[in-house]
Structure formats: C-alpha cells, structure tokens
Amino acid sequence: xxxxxxxxxxxxxxxxxxxxxxxxxxxxxxxxxxxxxxxxxxxxxxxxxxxxxxxxxxxxxxxxxxxxxxxxxxxxxxxxxxxxxxxxxxxxxxxxxxxxxxxxxxxxxxxxxxx
Amino acid sequence: xxxxxxxxxxxxxxxxxxxxxxxxxxxxxxxxxxxxxxxxxxxxxxxxxxxxxxxxxxxxxxxxxxxxxxxxxxxxxxxxxxxxxxxxxxxxxxxxxxxxxxxxxxxxxxx
Numbered sequence: 624x625x626x627x628x629x630x631x632x633x634x635x636x637x638x639x640x641x642x643x644x645x646x647x648x649x650x651x652x653x654x655x656x657x658x659x660x661x662x663x664x665x666x667x668x669x670x671x672x673x674x675x676x677x678x679x680x681x682x683x684x685x686x687x688x689x690x691x692x693x694x695x696x697x698x699x700x701x702x703x704x705x706x707x708x709x710x711x712x713x714x715x716x717x718x719x720x721x722x723x724x725x726x727x728x729x730x731x732x733x734x735x736x737x738x
Numbered sequence: 739x740x741x742x743x744x745x746x747x748x749x750x751x752x753x754x755x756x757x758x759x760x761x762x763x764x765x766x767x768x769x770x771x772x773x774x775x776x777x778x779x780x781x782x783x784x785x786x787x788x789x790x791x792x793x794x795x796x797x798x799x800x801x802x803x804x805x806x807x808x809x810x811x812x813x814x815x816x817x818x819x820x821x822x823x824x825x826x827x828x829x830x831x832x833x834x835x836x837x838x839x840x841x842x843x844x845x846x847x848x849x
Contacts, residue, residue, distance in 0.1 A: 666841040716781050729781035
C-alpha cells in the first residue's frame, strides 16, 4: 500500500530555534498533503493543507509565519516550526490522499519537544 | 456542535469480546467514512473505509454506515490485546479532500 515517510520521528530543540519536519510519499504522487497537530489524548487538529506548487491553506487560528509549509515537489512536503517555544511541543502528523483511494495515508508522526 | 462526535471512552473489554465503536455526524454532505487505528505515539493507520450507507467486512472488522440516522459503527470480533489502541472515525464530502475526525475512542482489551 501507499506509504508516507515522515522524519524525524522525535526531535528536541531549544526555545527560539527552528525545526523542519519532512514528509515524503513513496510509490505515489502526493499533490496534496495535510498537516495535523495532536495533543496528548486528543484528536487530530488540522493545521494546514499544502498543494504542490502553490501556497498552503491554513486553518483558522494557525499562525502562517510560525508554521511554514512548503510543497515543492509531488513527493515532498515540509513543515518548519520557526522560533519554537515550549507551547509548540506536540505531535505533528502529515497525511496524503492516494489517488483513487478513498482513505488517506498518514506519516508515523514527529514528537517535538521544545525546551 | 462538532461535525463528527465520538465517545472518547476509555473503553475496556475482555479478550474475545465483541467491541462496538460508534460515531455520529451532522454534515449531510459526508459520503465517505473511514476508521483509523492509532497506537500510542504513532500515526493513524487506515482500517476500513466505506462509501455511503451499508456494511463492509474485513476479517474481524465490520464497518457500518447508516446515513438516515447519520451513524457510523465499527465492530471488532474476537478482540485481541493487540487491538488496544485509539480508534478514530473520519468522514468527508464528495469533492472535498478534507477529512473531519472524531475525538477518538481509547480501547483496551484485557487479557
């Protein structure tokens, strides 16, 4: 089946630094990538939708300048958390619809801890 | 009101029991319905998807959709400890790629 490879799985960074999370679609082209944030014991919160070659669409309340999304190719989308602060600590997950498939494939997630 | 409502649990059942997980939704435009399983600190994995109303079976899992009552169900037969996870229901409308998820139900199967 379709696979979305997400890296890193875990990252610890100092407050004020930036962190980049990558999601690559393997064996299929992801024209769209969804980025979610998940707090402990809570559901997935959609942050933004990225489309290859165009600007990302952010959900209400999500800071565009804080969470930079780039979808430069059909197989790679990145989320950069800029000037990270402890409140940005969370589990970030990407997801892509596979063409002709009603279900969506998720990455394995990135646990970000800002200290 | 959330578009997809799901009892967060937690739900604990003995091994071998039949598990029933449920969601309700309010958006009449939803046509596609999915169930995902998420283990702790992992990304969700697709278990079942259905289009419109009806049943779908895959091994020990059965998904049901009743559009008249806007009710989504997942049944797990002969439950195993390895089924212990959080189960998320998701829905979307035709022509809209954005998925709407329930809050997830934490399930524990007791050996």
